[in-house]
Amino acid sequence: MTRTIESLVAVLEEIAPLAGAADWDNTGLLLRGMRAITRVGLCIDLTGPVWSELRQCDAIVAYHPPIFRGLKRLDGSTPRQATLLDVIRQGVHVYAPHTALDAAPGAMGDWLLQAFGEPTSFEECRPIQPAAFDPRYGVGRRARLAEPRSLQSLLPRLKSWLGLSAVRCAGDMNALRTSVAVCPGSGGSVLAGLDDVDILLTGELGHHEVLAHVAAGGAVVLTDHTNTERGYLPRYAARIRAACPDVSVVVSAVDSDPLVVV
Structure with a gap:
């Protein structure tokens, strides 16, 4: 069984209504893809390595908005742009809850x-x-x-x-x-x-x-x-699974804080 992006968004906004987001934030459905949804991936940051891990997902819920400040062009000239372009080519939806969550x-x-x-x-x-x-x-x-x-x-x-x-x-x-x-x-x-x-x-x-x-x-x-932030993702995934038992929900294992203590 598959799910539409509209029905997934309804679940995500039931958990965290966008009315609660800060007025400076960029939340909600940021990329509308083409896929029916059977598998959803969760991450904090949609980096290149995280995208490589989650590219088999039909929708990605990225806590931090991968599109935030004004994008003046989308030509693949930066790693972030290259990732976004590949996400678009693959028809994957991207949703960001950020301060609403x-x-x-x-x-x-x-x-x-x-x-x-x-x-x-x-x-x-x-x-x-x-x-x-x-x-x-x-x-x-x-x-x-x-x-x-x-x-x-x-x-x-x-x-x-x-x-x-x-x-x-x-x-x-x-x-x-x-x-x-x-x-x-x-x-x-x-x-x-x-x-x-x-x-x-x-x-x-x-x-x-x-x-x-x-x-x-x-x-x-x-x-x-x-x-x-990251430690909440397993609980977030469990809430999405409970509302969408027909969908597989996975949490990125690659996503991590860029700073480490050495």
Whole structure:
């Protein structure tokens, strides 16, 4: 049995409505291909190696939009353009949820918050920037811990949850903390000014933003950009499978953060 791109898009937008996306973002169906859908591939970044791995898929859900800032030409003169041209030639659909998936309840933002503990570990959990159309939606998550914890005691679960052997930390590791905030990817604009939150977790934060939060008495955990995003893909795949039992859904094994600790 096959599925149309319209029916797949309906499922993806049920999970993460595009109304929740940031106004600067480029989300939704970016490339309409020609294939009926029996196999869907998931990735964070649709790079050349990832495309080589997923080229047998009929549709690719790439979290980061492979078409973002203005494309003035599509002549294959860069690796990104060459990949996009080959995707088009093969008739494969490409969909990007990005900040819509960050904002949706039960999606990436809530998954990232659980790096600090199971849902019962939190009180007063809410988006940092609630969406105007529904306050349950919004970028970032902040919460109070049910009991005070040190960052040092939280790190084993955090690293295990994210599948990392190491993270970068700033601030007092042993002070007892009562509140946390998270933002997938680059959290500077979302986490800025949260001096009343003890621990910030994100992929990237500017040097001076880290200094400011530590000076205010807080702590910061940085993982590099996509390490706050990629771990959600298996759960995302499971949600798509549940809604599309007639479709095979695979997560890229090649997709990885470009930075490694050596």
